[in-house]
Amino acid sequence: MSKKQKKMLIRIIAAAILLIVLNFIPATGIVRFILYLVPYLVIGYDILLKALKGIKNHQVFDENFLMAVATVGAIALALYDRSGDYTEAVAVMLFYQVGEWFQSYAVGKSRRNISELMDIRPDYANVERDGRLEKVDPDEVEIGSVIVVQPGEKVPIDGIIIEGSSSLNTSALTGESLPRDAKAGDEIISGCINMTGVLKIQTTKEFGESTVSKILDLVENASSRKSRSEDFISKFARIYTPAVCYAALALAFLPPLVRMFAMGLPADWGTWIYRALTFLVISCPCALVISIPLSFFAGIGGASNAGILVKGSNYLETLSQTKIVVFDKTGTLTQGVFEVNGIHHNELEDEKLIEYAALAESASSHPISRSLQKAYGKEIDRGRVTDIKEISGGGVIAKVDGVEVAAGNDKLMNQLGIPYINCHSVGTIIHMAINGTYAGHIVISDVIKPHSKEAVRELKTAGVRQTVMLTGDARKVADQVASELGLDDVYSELLPEDKVNKVEELLKNKPENAKLAFVGDGINDAPVLGRADIGIAMGAMGSDAAIEAADVVLMDDDPLKIVKAIRISRKCLRIVYQNIIFAIGIKLICLVLGALGIANMWLAIFADVGVMIIAVLNAIRALFVKKL
Amino acid sequence: MKKTYKIEVDCANCANKMEEAAKKTAGVKDAVVNFMTLKMNVEFEEGQDPKAVMQEVRKNCKKVEDDCEVYI
Numbered sequence: 167m168s169k170k171q172k173k174m175l176i177r178i179i180a181a182a183i184l185l186i187v188l189n190f191i192p193a194t195g196i197v198r199f200i201l202y203l204v205p206y207l208v209i210g211y212d213i214l215l216k217a218l219k220g221i222k223n224h225q226v227f228d229e230n231f232l233m234a235v236a237t238v239g240a241i242a243l244a245l246y247d248r249s250g251d252y253t254e255a256v257a258v259m260l261f262y263q264v265g266e267w268f269q270s271y272a273v274g275k276s277r278r279n280i281s282e283l284m285d286i287r288p289d290y291a292n293v294e295r296d297g298r299l300e301k302v303d304p305d306e307v308e309i310g311s312v313i314v315v316q317p318g319e320k321v322p323i324d325g326i327i328i329e330g331s332s333s334l335n336t337s338a339l340t341g342e343s344l345p346r347d348a349k350a351g352d353e354i355i356s357g358c359i360n361m362t363g364v365l366k367i368q369t370t371k372e373f374g375e376s377t378v379s380k381i382l383d384l385v386e387n388a389s390s391r392k393s394r395s396e397d398f399i400s401k402f403a404r405i406y407t408p409a410v411c412y413a414a415l416a417l418a419f420l421p422p423l424v425r426m427f428a429m430g431l432p433a434d435w436g437t438w439i440y441r442a443l444t445f446l447v448i449s450c451p452c453a454l455v456i457s458i459p460l461s462f463f464a465g466i467g468g469a470s471n472a473g474i475l476v477k478g479s480n481y482l483e484t485l486s487q488t489k490i491v492v493f494d495k496t497g498t499l500t501q502g503v504f505e506v507n508g509i510h511h512n513e514l515e516d517e518k519l520i521e522y523a524a525l526a527e528s529a530s531s532h533p534i535s536r537s538l539q540k541a542y543g544k545e546i547d548r549g550r551v552t553d554i555k556e557i558s559g560g561g562v563i564a565k566v567d568g569v570e571v572a573a574g575n576d577k578l579m580n581q582l583g584i585p586y587i588n589c590h591s592v593g594t595i596i597h598m599a600i601n602g603t604y605a606g607h608i609v610i611s612d613v614i615k616p617h618s619k620e621a622v623r624e625l626k627t628a629g630v631r632q633t634v635m636l637t638g639d640a641r642k643v644a645d646q647v648a649s650e651l652g653l654d655d656v657y658s659e660l661l662p663e664d665k666v667n668k669v670e671e672l673l674k675n676k677p678e679n680a681k682l683a684f685v686g687d688g689i690n691d692a693p694v695l696g697r698a699d700i701g702i703a704m705g706a707m708g709s710d711a712a713i714e715a716a717d718v719v720l721m722d723d724d725p726l727k728i729v730k731a732i733r734i735s736r737k738c739l740r741i742v743y744q745n746i747i748f749a750i751g752i753k754l755i756c757l758v759l760g761a762l763g764i765a766n767m768w769l770a771i772f773a774d775v776g777v778m779i780i781a782v783l784n785a786i787r788a789l790f791v792k793k794l
Numbered sequence: 795m796k797k798t799y800k801i802e803v804d805c806a807n808c809a810n811k812m813e814e815a816a817k818k819t820a821g822v823k824d825a826v827v828n829f830m831t832l833k834m835n836v837e838f839e840e841g842q843d844p845k846a847v848m849q850e851v852r853k854n855c856k857k858v859e860d861d862c863e864v865y866i
Contacts, residue, residue: 225857266805
C-alpha cells in the first residue's frame with residue numbers, strides 16, 4: 167500500500183465508525199446536522215475541493231463534481247424536508263471512496279504483479295579488473311568486454327561464451343521451464359539465468375541493444391497502442407457522463423413542470439430532484455474506464471510470461487479474430503536444419519556409410535556436410551582423409567583410410583559411370599560409391615518440428631478456418647510436408663515477392679472480419695509479416711530483425727505457441743466484452759430504475775462501486791494464462 | 795521526435811483526460827497516456843523544444859486533473 171492509500175484507508179474506517187456511532191445518538195435539528203457533517207467532511211473533503219477546482223478550470227463533468235453535487239444535494243433535501251436523513255449522503259461518499267480506494271489498490275497490485283513477471287532486468291554486470299570482479303552498471307560495459315556471470319545471476323548483456331559451461335534457465339524469456347545447455351563458443355542472450363557454472367562472456371552488443379532491453383522496452387510500451395475497444399470506451403466515457411448529467415437535469419425539472427402546468431398536480435420537487443441526484447451517482451463510467459485497459463494490460467503481461475510478446479492491445483484484439491493462419495515453411499513448421507533422414511540400398515553398415523560420407527565431406531562447410539558430421543556424431547579425424555577432389559555441382563571424391571569414396575548427386579555418379587538407384591524420398595540425395603561400386607544413398611532433409619502437427623490440429627479446434635503454407639522450396643517437398651501436417655493449402659516454389667503477392671491475394675479473398683495471421687521466422691519474411699493483418703515471428707531469441715518486423719513475437723520456436731497466443735487473446739477479449747456488456751447493462755438498468763423512483767441512492771452507489779469491483783476482478787483474470 | 799515521460803495519476807478516466815489535454819497543447823503532434831504503466835509518450839512537432847512544450851503540457855494536464863503529475 168502506498169502512503170496515499172494508507173491515509174485513505176484510515177479516512178474510510180474513521181468515517182464508517184463515526185457514521186455507525188451517530189446512528190445511536192438521538193440528536194435532532196441543527197446539532198444533528200453538524201454532527202453528520204463531521205464524517206461527511208472526513209471522507210469527502212478532497213472530493214469537494216477537487217470539485218471546486220474543477221469548476222474553476224471549466225471541467226464541470228468530472229466525477230468529483232458529480233459526487234459533490236449528488237451528496238450536497240441529498241443533504242440539502244434532507245434539510246429542506248426536515249427529515250434529518252443525512253446518512254445517505256455520507257454513505258454515498260463513503261462507498262464512492264471505497265470504490266476509488268479498491269481501484270487504486272487493485273491497479274497498483276496488478277502493476278507490481280506484471281512487472282514481477284517481467285523481472286528480467288539485470289541490475290549489474292561483473293567485469294574483471296586486475297584479477298578482481300567488479301560490479302558495474304550494464305550500461306557502462308563496452309562491446310567486446312569480457313563479463314563474468316556466476317551461478318544464480320542473470321546474463322546482463324548478449325555475447326559469446328569464451329569460457330565455462332552451464333545450464334541456462336530461459337523461462338523468463340520463453341516460458342519454457344526446461345534448462346538449456348551452454349558451452350564455450352555458444353552465443354548467449356541476456357535475460358537468461360545462469361544456473362550451474364561460472365561463464366565468461368565476451369559481449370557483442372551494448373546493454374541498450376541487448377535482447378533484455380529490447381524486450382522490456384517492447385512490453386512496457388505495448389499497451390500504448392490502443393485497441394478499438396479501448397478507443398470505444400474513451401469515446402463512450404466522453405459522451406456518457408455529460409449525457410447522464412443532462413438527463414438528470416431534465417429529470418429534475420421537466421416532470422414537476424409538467425405536473426404543475428399540464429396535469430394540475432402538486433410539483434413534488436423533492437422526489438424528482440432526489441431521482442435526478444441518483445442519476446448523477448450512476449453517471450461515473452469508472453468501471454469501464456478502468457477495467458478495459460486493465461484487461462489488456464493483464465493479457466499482455468500474462469502472454470509475455472508465457473514467452474509471447476504482443477506489441478500492443480490492438481494486436482491482441484486482431485489476434486483474437488484470426489481465422490486464417492499462413493505459415494512459412496522453413497524454420498517455422500520445420501526445423502530449418504538438415505538432418506540425415508534415411509539410408510537406402512546400402513551395401514555396408516549404416517554407421518560405416520555415414521562415417522565415409524562425413525569424412526569425405528569433412529573439408530566442406532556446407533549445411534549438407536555439417537548434417538553428415540552431426541549424424542556421424544564423433545570427432546572427425548582429418549588425417550584419415552587424403553586426395554580430396556571437389557567436383558563442382560556434383561559432390562566430392564576423396565580417399566578415406568586409403569579407400570576411394572565418392573559422395574554426391576546423380577550427376578557425379580553419371581560422370582563416374584557408376585549405375586545408381588533413384589530415390590523416392592523427398593530431400594537431398596547423396597549417392598555413395600566405394601572403390602567404384604555403388605554403395606547406396608543417404609537422404610538428407612529438413613525435419614518437421616515435433617509440435618507442428620499438433621499445432622495445426624489445435625489451431626483448427628481453436629477456431630481457425632484455414633491453414634496455408636508458403637514456401638520457396640520444391641513442390642515435392644512442400645506437398646509432402648503439407649499433407650503430413652494436415653494443412654489446407656500449400657503454395658510452393660515461391661520467390662520472396664511471390665509470398666507477398668500470395669498473402670495479398672488471400673487478404674483480398676477473405677471475409678472482412680476474418681483476420682489473416684502470417685507466421686515466419688522473421689529473418690527473410692519481413693515484408694510479408696508487415697503485409698498480413700498480424701505478423702507473428704517465432705524463434706526470436708537473439709534475432710533483432712524478427713522483433714522489429716513482427717506484431718507478435720514468440721520467443722522460442724515452438725509452433726504450439728501460436729495456438730496459445732490465439733487462446734490468450736480470445737480469453738482477454740472475452741473478458742473485455744463481458745465487462746463492457748456487464749458494466750453498461752447494469753448502469754442502464756439502474757438509470758431506468760432510478761428514473762422510475764424504484765432505485766434509491768443506496769442502490770445507485772452499490773451499482774457503481776460493485777460493478778467496478780467485479781469488473782476489475784474479472785479483468786485481472788486475463789493475467790492467468792498458464793492452462794490455456 | 796518522440797519522448798516518454800513518467801506520470802502520476804490515480805484514475806483511468808483522469809489519464810484519458812490528460813491525454814486529451816496533452817494532445818491539444820501547441821507543439822504536440824500526438825500524445826498517448828498509458829494509465830497501466832503510468833507513462834506518457836509525446837510526439838513533438840518539428841522544431842519544437844520538448845522542455846518548453848512539456849511545461850505547457852503539464853500546465854494543461856493540471857487544469858483538467860488537479861491531482862496529477864508529469865515528471866519532466
